Amino acid sequence: MVSIKRSDGSQVWRKRTTGQSMVRWFGWLVGVAVFVWAWNFISEATTWFFVWDAPRIAGDIFSRATPPRWSYMEKLWEPIWDTLNIATLGTIFALFMAIPVAFMAARNTTPSRWIVRPIALLIIVSTRSINSLIWALLLIAIIGPGVFAGIVAISIRSIGFCAKLLYEAIEEINEVQVEAITATGASKLQTMAYGIVPQIMPAFAGIAVFRWDINIRESTVLGLVGAGGIGLQLSSSLNVLAWPQVTLILLVILLAVVIGEWVSAKVRGAII
Template structure:
């Protein structure tokens, strides 16, 4: 490779050959050129007046939004409770569906690699690829607005995520432990319960609280499209330009998310 011989016969080593170095320089040059070109395009289509004005507007909104309208909190208890419930029930529902899907998708537990595994993978990919807001819009059209639509949107969106992480955990288990349980004459289900499940329990617990944590954040915006929870209040306040209410809602959401992160961190460190 980049070892060559110098004039007096000594061996010279360099990290890259001259050709490789040239290719890298050209790649960097092309990258910079594309960046500059994009910068110009964006700059040409930007109304710079609004951008220069942005700090003043932002300051203006901040002025109007402070102090938050603390008394409004009375109307937020129920929506934030709904939001937490949407996230929690949605996560539980998702896990119930994700576990079988994960076992069908994992190479070492699937009954058929040719038919069932691709089907399970399709479920995983398709539920993962659509954002929960879009699921919520679809479900509201089907079952009407409300908390149920929110729960289902969160649940469906989470199946793929949970099942993917879980089936990867299943594929990484120690096969010898499974072999040992099989050798005792245990049935297929017993092998699963004694050989596989104990090995994936930490992963399962970690995935559950991780997804629950994500779902709390996702469920706060579901109300924007009418799927229940605190997002409904948020969109209402935004539309009526009630900035002190908006700031209070944002504070409440922040508090809920911090709380959920704290709980999931506690749970994870307790299990692993």
């Protein structure tokens, strides 16, 4: 927003100066040119025959994948139960580990800004930046395949996410309430329990159900690498091209995710 003085003395008010408008116009021109050039490049590198063929192939797979093989369901109950357990236990363990990390990372509660806080931030970044599938691959090599590897993979992957959101909530608390508790002669731990914890409870509950919701999705694919759950059935069905089974598995996953979403929405609504 700028005010511009004209030579005749009148004041006009525009969003941008003439110079800024020119720069923006030129920016758009360059952007469009790059887009057209990139489009050409991709087009040349694409085998268009396969693309034109895609609808027919998709139709073919669809016709082979329907109807789902319902009788296969009896083999899915246990893995879907495992999947839900991986998500739930993984989330609970992650929260236990995330709480101390969050308190160490928050500027207003960290015991030391120059040593402990960077370590906590490093834990957050490193656990967050590696996908749970990759964690699962690593953990299977270390502790062998199975549900336990899946739980550990999910919980490690979730620490960073939960700790980051939680420490942001801790940094946003009202310090005066903490001051008031400190002034009564309360110890550090009591100040935390009375001054800080009540203030972050809604955020904590929200984070917990949100992450649980995400973890249900993530744990459905862990079986692809052998870390337990329904992903194992998915990968073996895909390998033998048993399309009706794949359809059923996808439907089951969809149902689990929808239920998870519904539960977490209910819980969040009840708390906030």
